[in-house]
Amino acid sequence: MRVGIIGGGITGLSCAYYLGKAGGSASSIEATVFDPAPGGPIGTVNVEGCILETGPESWLAAKPWAEQLIRELGLGDDLTGSNDKQRRTFVLRDGGFLTLPEGLQMVVPTKVLPVLKSELFGWGTKLRMGLEVFRNPVAHPDRSVSEFVNDHFGPEAVEFLAEPLLAGVYGGSPDELSAASVLPKFVEYEQRYGSVVVGAFRDRRPPTGTSIFRSLRSGVGTLIEALKSRVRIVNSRVDALTLTDEGWQLTSAGEATLFDIVVVACGANKAQPLLAGVDPELSDLLGTIPYTGSAIWTLGYRRSDVPHPLNAFGFLVPRSEREARGMKMMACTWLGTKWAGRVPDDKAVFRCFSTDPDAPCEAVQAELERLMDITAQPLFTVGHRWPDSMPQYTLGHAARVDEIEQRASEIPGLYLAGNAYRGIGIPDCVKSAQQTAKSIAGLVAA
Numbered sequence: 001m002r003v004g005i006i007g008g009g010i011t012g013l014s015c016a017y018y019l020g021k022a023g024g025s026a027s028s029i030e031a032t033v034f035d036p037a038p039g040g041p042i043g044t045v046n047v048e049g050c051i052l053e054t055g056p057e058s059w060l061a062a063k064p065w066a067e068q069l070i071r072e073l074g075l076g077d078d079l080t081g082s083n084d085k086q087r088r089t090f091v092l093r094d095g096g097f098l099t100l101p102e103g104l105q106m107v108v109p110t111k112v113l114p115v116l117k118s119e120l121f122g123w124g125t126k127l128r129m130g131l132e133v134f135r136n137p138v139a140h141p142d143r144s145v146s147e148f149v150n151d152h153f154g155p156e157a158v159e160f161l162a163e164p165l166l167a168g169v170y171g172g173s174p175d176e177l178s179a180a181s182v183l184p185k186f187v188e189y190e191q192r193y194g195s196v197v198v199g200a201f202r203d204r205r206p207p208t209g210t211s212i213f214r215s216l217r218s219g220v221g222t223l224i225e226a227l228k229s230r231v232r233i234v235n236s237r238v239d240a241l242t243l244t245d246e247g248w249q250l251t252s253a254g255e256a257t258l259f260d261i262v263v264v265a266c267g268a269n270k271a272q273p274l275l276a277g278v279d280p281e282l283s284d285l286l287g288t289i290p291y292t293g294s295a296i297w298t299l300g301y302r303r304s305d306v307p308h309p310l311n312a313f314g315f316l317v318p319r320s321e322r323e324a325r326g327m328k329m330m331a332c333t334w335l336g337t338k339w340a341g342r343v344p345d346d347k348a349v350f351r352c353f354s355t356d357p358d359a360p361c362e363a364v365q366a367e368l369e370r371l372m373d374i375t376a377q378p379l380f381t382v383g384h385r386w387p388d389s390m391p392q393y394t395l396g397h398a399a400r401v402d403e404i405e406q407r408a409s410e411i412p413g414l415y416l417a418g419n420a421y422r423g424i425g426i427p428d429c430v431k432s433a434q435q436t437a438k439s440i441a442g443l444v445a446a
């Protein structure tokens with residue numbers, strides 16, 4: 001069975017890998033990935049002895065799928081965890097750094113004392129956080145993250161917790177993001193217990209001893225390189241996709257190739273035009289998933305030129321602060337503190353994230369230097385722009401995805417996979433690839 005995979009980000013590459021495995025030595029499944037730039041935003045570069053990421057730098061340890069794949073690929077020894085002894089995040093408020101209280105499960109506080117002591121929230125918010133435990137179970141139709149968090153903890157928690165934390169992951173506004181898709185666990189707690197604090201507390205797991213964030217010592221790009229070496233890749237984009245009597249015809253670099261099955265793993269925004277001639281309704285549905293972009297600027301300095309003790313993983317910049325100061329940066333990671341072995345002791349490296357893919361380096365650099373009291377010039381600046389790369393799980397996303405999947409399932413031999421649908425993180429993408437490969441392998445076995 002010939003499978004054509006459009007898009008060789010982590011989803012497309014791992015799908016091809018799993019299909020290869022499922023095919024076994026008989027190679028009953030032959031998968032080909034088409035992508036002019038495999039890996040998508042994932043990649044690692046080495047600059048002046050520092051290991052830098054072009055896009056993602058880690059994934060959540062609680063989601064096992066990426067790590068399982070990494071071990072299967074023989075990269076288990078390269079796995080590493082964030083330096084959680086120093087795990088602390090600052091939030092910019094009124095131009096100064098305040099500490100995010102310890103014990104947060106995303107937007108939900110699970111420890112009383114750190115919240116009580118926190119300077120980030122006023123007493124009104126602290127009181128609301130305490131009283132939240134007395135809520136009764138309730139089921140709401142999908143609401144925005146802002147509405148959800150505001151309802152449970154008030155506006156200050158939206159402004160200084162939900163917005164900066166989620167903007168760093170989804171690159172979108174909590175006013176538009178769907179609570180059901182972005183905070184599904186907490187929506188479930190609301191329905192089951194009323195209080196999300198009670199839910200988070202009851203579901204607490206004993207500490208595993210592993211770090212909350214996981215990565216590869218040599219950089220996440222190593223995972224992409226390992227996959228690339230194991231799958232068949234055509235380094236060009238697919239320009240047209242047609243369903244013919246003989247099967248799926250993919251046209252790439254002027255050449256048409258036939259496949260029995262096609263996996264569209266290039267993002268809903270890029271899938272939309274490709275599927276317009278196959279099924280206009282499905283194409284329209286895919287077009288309802290909006291996208292935003294982002295830029296990562298990584299700046300390296302001599303450690304001696306940075307007066308700050310760098311005693312945290314970095315800082316977040318809430319929307320209100322960005323607007324008040326005209327800032328482009330939403331988050332900054334202090335790489336040498338968060339990860340052992342990525343930055344030599346004599347350097348300080350800052351990974352600055354902006355949801356403006358056009359954010360100029362000079363603007364980000366000026367913001368960083370002002371906040372960190374740096375007057376020296378950087379040793380290096382490395383930038384990567386990722387326009388239209390982040391699907392937005394906006395209000396009603398889950399229902400839209402159900403409809404998309406239903407529609408796609410009615411078209412024989414068509415599979416959709418990737419970060420646009422049921423999870424944006426690297427582990428979610430691997431899971432989506434694994435499930436797709438399993439369904440396809442099931443057809444062969446049947």
Ligand SMILES: Cc1cc2nc3c(=O)[nH]c(=O)nc-3n(C[C@H](O)[C@H](O)[C@H](O)COP(=O)(O)OP(=O)(O)OC[C@H]3O[C@@H](n4cnc5c(N)ncnc54)[C@H](O)[C@@H]3O)c2cc1C
Nearest residue numbers: 007009010011040056057237238266270418419424425426
């Ligand atoms: C800046 C940034 C930072 C991130 N940080 C993290 C993080 O720290 N942790 C985490 O878990 N996740 C992070 N993410 C999210 C995660 O990286 C992505 O969700 C994931 O990599 C998406 O993988 P994918 O394969 O589904 O899609 P993509 O990686 O977008 O891959 C799609 C591929 O399709 C190709 N393509 C497009 N059109 C065509 C066509 N017509 N023909 C052929 N190929 C085509 C593209 O070249 C691309 O390679 C981050 C994302 C970004 C952008």
